[in-house]
Amino acid sequence: MRWSELYVPTLRQDPAGADAVSHRLLLRAGYIRQLMAGHYSLLPLAVRVRAKIIEVIREEMSRIGAQEFLLPTMQPAEVWQKSGRWDKIGAEMFRLTDRKGADVALGMTHEEIFATVAQELRSYRDLPQLWYQFQTKFRDEPRPKSGLIRVREFTMKDSYSFDTDEAGLDRSFDKHHDAYVRIFARLGIPAIAVEASSGIMGGSDSVEFMCPTSAGEDLVVHCACGYAANVEKATSHLAPATDGAGLDAPEPFDTPDARTIEDLVRDYGVTADRQIKTLVYVVDGQLTLVLMRGDHALVEQKLIDTLAAVAIRPAHPDEISEALGALPGSLGGVGVTELPILADLALRDRRDMTTGANRDGVHLRGVDVARDLAVGRWADLREVTAGEPCPRCEQPLEVLRTVEIGHIFKLGRRYTETLGVSVLGADGERVTPIMGSYGIGVERALAAIVETHHDDRGIVWPVAVAPFEVAIAVLGTSDEVVAEAQTLYAALRAQRVDVLLDDRAERPGVKFSDIELVGIPYRITVAARGLAEGTVEFTDRATGQTEKIPLARAVAHTTHTLRATEN
Template sequence: MRWSQAHVPTLREDPAEAEAVSHRLLVRAGYVRQLTAGHYSLLPLAVRVRAKIIDVVRSEMDAVGGQEMLLPALHPAEPWRRSGRWELMGQEMFRLRDRRGAELALGMTHEEIFATVARELGSYRSLPQRWYQFQTKFRDEPRPKGGLMRTREFTMKDAYSFDIDRAGLDASFAAFHGAYTRIFERLGLPVLAVEASSGTVGGSDSVEFMCPAEAGEDRVAHSPACGYAANIERATSKLPEVTDAPGPPAPEPFDTPGVRTIDDLATGHGAPADRQIKTLVYVLDERPALVLLRGDHPLNEQKLVDATGATAVRAAAAEEIRGWLGALPGSLGAVGVTDLPVIADEALRGRRDMFTGANRDDVHLRGVDVERDIRVGAWADLREVAEGEPCPRCGEPLRILRAIEVGRIVKLGDRYARALGAEVPDADGRQVPLVMGSYGIGVERAMAAIVEIHHDDRGVVWPLAVAPYQVVIVVAQTDDEATARAGEALYRDLLAAGVETIIDDRPERAGVKFRDAELTGIPCRVTVGRRGLAEGAADVTRRSTGESEKVALDEVVGHIRRLLG
């Protein structure tokens, strides 16, 4: 390819709207352009990178017995209704009707649709089956951001395993786990495999592959000492044991005028936050419930969702709360409440002599014994862990890292197979539902994550495996016949040797070409100029290190091939 004919619209300045490094550099280096919020056009260089990422993923899917398919992106409502996710997906699902009035959706994911294909499996003898595709997904993100990291339209490699039993699922899950580890290593992405919530996809075990990066939207609790890692939505810690005094025989009310927060009660009334019971009011599937935590512990809403199975969760409004409890936030408690369900965090189990609201404005209670005074309907791990808390495995301090989720694997079980009728006869002739696993990688998000990890102050620094071209030849003086001829000869020789090469033959100053070569991140630059040509040599520069060396013209091809491995 000739740069003079290529569409590589580089920019000298950062785009104003870009915050993440990958967003800024992919726009500046001419890889992507935004059409509208959450929708990006991939330009020629990005398409080449995307194809290479797909090639890496495809080779590892094939290596674990994957068979590639391509299923529709436009889905009828019926399979989604059968699985129960038509309502569960809520506003993030793009929905429409065709000219006959039939309800349709743009696919957010494909568990239901792959399960319909699996209905044709005729026997346990054909198992395991491992199927995958590269398909466009659509999600109506309320706040798309970060360039390619959170969009409304993106390519996902989604794979699904089908087994006869849980032991088979475990084997498939392990195979995909290994494949993902190899994929991210080949892509140059350092990842942590972390425990995670299964979210709306359901299932049991869920592992996310997280790439630590400041631009990441996820937070991961990690112990460098033992390797424990979990998404903040799933993470736990080992809290120190607490021994409380017995306290009074019954809760004692006391006036707390103007107290509205945990800190107010702690500073003005001698009630440390770790001895307070924080009462939150949530509406779970349109039903109110009280959620209790220790005063110094924040709630993680995903943990509440996982604990209750609720599909619609929101914090109650102040006037709703007054109607149910008779007081406004700041004076709320669960003592004596019998007509609303109460869900309590495990850190409150067994606690005595505690403080909480009295459900009367400006009044609190002291001496509360949780077991004696509160009718707890369910206990669950609801609190969000914090930096420095002891690891649940080794007890060493946890670190909280920002990270980008680049892949996820989930043990789905037989939920979708039962809903969609994907069954086979087992060895005894009984019809049994297939046991499924789900395995996803976002292709464009992986591209962005690679840039987040591999860049410097001059631009992108692509790993060789995914670079759009391996070599750029910079002809320093295109108006010099001998220099142009030498550059053309090297270009032809590198192409003949199987090296992916682009020649910058533009009538621009050498400095402009150098800046663009660095900005776009091509791993190796060969500079052909009058001065080097007089010595029968070219300059070979490695993008990753910036190191340059003079190489004789007749040795450049061999030198490049050695550099590329």
Template sequence: MRWSQLHIPTLRQDPAGADAVSHRLLLRGGYIRQLMAGHYCLLPLAIRVRAKIIDIIREEMAAAGAQEFLLPTMQPAELWRKSGRWDLIGAEMFRLRDRKDADIALGMTHEEIFTDLAQELRSYRELPQTWYQIQTKFRDEPRVKSGLMRVREFTMKDAYSFDLDAAGLDTSFQRQHDAYHRIFARLGIPAIAVQASSGIMGGSDSVEFMCPTDAGEDIVVHCDCGYAANVEKATSRLEPTQDSEAELAEFDTPDARTIEELARLHGKPAQRQIKTLVYVADDQPVLVLMRGDHALVEQKLIDTLGAADLRPALPGEIVELLGASPGSLGAVGVKHLPVIADEALRGRKDMSTGANRDGVHYSGVDVCRDILIGQWADLREVLAGEPCSLCGQPLRTTKTVEIGHIFKLGTRYTETLGVTVLGPDGERVKPIMGCYGIGVERALAAVVESHHDDAGIVWPLAIAPFHVAIAQLGDAPEVAEAAGALYQALLAQRIEVILDDRSERPGVKFSDIELVGIPFRITVSARGIAAGTVEVTTRATRSTDHLPIADAAAHLVALVNAA
């Protein structure tokens, strides 16, 4: 390809509002342009990179025994109603109606559609099956940001396995787990596999593959021993406590409505307070108890309760339920509401909490003696420095972005959609499912987040838009002839090469080639030809070698093949 014939609209300045490194460099490098919030046009260079990412995914899916499908993005509401998710999923789903007034969903995921296709599986002899597609998804994100990392329209590789039993699912799950590690290694993404929540998709044994980046919104908690988990799933070792027996007593707190005020004005440290939160889970109120210095992770509460819908109770609802306003709430003596408590409160004594009368608190609370706990759960947010639950060493936290997610669905969809196969004993069996997803454009952005410098993108060779760029400096006949000969020689060796034949200054050409991130650059100039040499620059190291013109093509072929 010749640069003069390609649409590569590079920018000299950082675009306004581009917060993430990948967002900024993909815009500047002429890879993407925004159409509207959360919707991006992929330009020719991005298409080339995206195609290579998809090729790698396809190769590894084939190696893992998966078969490729292509399913519609418009899906009938009937299947979503059967699975129960039509009402479960809220504003994230784009919905529309056709001319016959039938409800349609724009696919944000395809569990229902793949499961419906599995109706044609007849016997256990046809299992296991792993089916996947690479398809556009739609999700009405409330906060689109960071370019391709949080959008409303994107390409997803989603795969679904069907097995006869849990042991078979374990095998399929591990096969996909290994394939994901190979995919991200080939893409050059330093992926961290972490324990995670399955969220609205349901299921268990959830593993997210996370890429470290300052632009990420997910926090990964990890340790040198190998423990790693999303903050929505992470646990840490609780330090042992020594509590004394104490009598339950009331004390007036007209001036204390927060954890901090109770500590400062009444000498009750946050770690000796019980924080009472009121939530509404699937229209049912529930009291949630946390230690005063601990934060609730709502996803942990959702997973514990199995709630489809969760929200904090409104002030008026709280007063109606407990007779007091936030700041004076507690669970002592409460019997008319379910109470769920964080494990950090188990066995604690001599604690303080609200008395459900404004301006009054209890001291000397024995959690197990004075409060009717209906359920214990790990609900708290883990912080950096806390002891690892496995080895006791201090945990670290890292900002990340999710690039892949695998989890076990069980029989949730085969049961609700009525999929069975004939088992070995002649009885009908519901196949057990797994789900495995990779965001293609997000992976592209994650590579840029991991591979860049002050001059631009530094693509790994496997997915670079071109392997080699030839910078032709000037229009002198001998320069154009030498550049053209190198170009043809590289093409003949199946090297992907772009010839920068534009009438631009050398500095512009060098800057553009570095910005778009092509791994190798050959500089052909009149001075070099007079000396019988060309310059070969490696983008990753920015090192330059002077080579005889006759040796340049073979040298580049060797560099590309060795990478």
């Protein structure tokens, strides 16, 4: 390709409003342009990178025996209604009505649709099956941000496994896990595999692949021993609490100006770890008390997972006042018997604690959790923080900000049962296949690569996904320079090198800056001075190192360098 024929609208200044590094550089380097919030046009360079990412994924999917499909992205409501997710999923799903009045959705995922295809499986001999596709997904994100990292329209590689039993699912899950490790290594993404919540997908085992970046919105708890989990799933060891004997019964005391945990610490000397924080949620229509230690934060996803909740929200002040007789700031669970109470494990067997009295401006001291609170269920609900002991090795945990680039689930039989998928088993009885689901966001992976591989001059693409492997910078317009550059260009193309000839009538500084900005891994500079010596310059974008090489060896040197990056 010749740069003079290529559409690369580079920008000299950072675009306004681009918060993430990848967003800023992909805009500046002419890879993307925003159409509207959460929707981006991919320009020629981005299309080339996207195609190479897809090819890496496709190769690894083929390696584990997966077969490629392409299923519709517009889907009938009845399939989602059968699975129960039509009503479970909220505003994130784009819904519309066709001209005949039928409800349809723009697919945000394809578990149900692949299950309808699987209805034609007949025998256990047809299993296992590993199916995948690259398809556009639509999710109405409330706050799309950070360029390609959080959008409303994107390409997903989603794959699905069908097995006769749990042992088969384990094998399919492990195959995908290993394939994902290879994929992200080949893409140059430092992915961390972490324990995760399955969320609306359902199922049991769930592993996310997370890329550390300041642009991420997910927190990962990580330890050098190998323990890693999303904060929605993470646990840690807490030091045992030492409580006094406490009081024979809770004792009220006036706290007219206390509305927060910090108020009780500052004005009444009650440390946060000796307070019981009472949160009130509406869980599937039921007002529910959630008790936490005062210095701990609730992870809502843990609450959702614990209760297998469909709909959850914080209760409104009027709902709380009507049920408990007080407003937030003076709430507690002592004496509450008509509402379900869920408590975090860190409160189990605690004594001499302080909590609200369900009277505005009044708290209770001397609370014995086992004696005074009717806890119906205990669960790990708290958010793990940096420095707490690892649950495996007791070393201090680290908390990283990350972006999710892949997620694998063991779905179980939820979708095959509800959509009537069954096969004839070896014993002649009908068997319901068990499913797994495995996804990679393609454009998000593209952004994650840029988040990881860049410097102050622009993007530094790994060779495997770069839009071009080599750029030839032609300096000058003399017949000799132009002829030698074109000869070198043709020779590299003959060796199947993905090469870009920068034949623009631009100053050398402009050419060098653009090649660095768009991130082409290697640059060959052809100039009159070098040709007089029989040499060209070969520059490594990642290291910045430049060396003179004989013109006669330029093709061999380049191909040798590219092959070395593949090993």
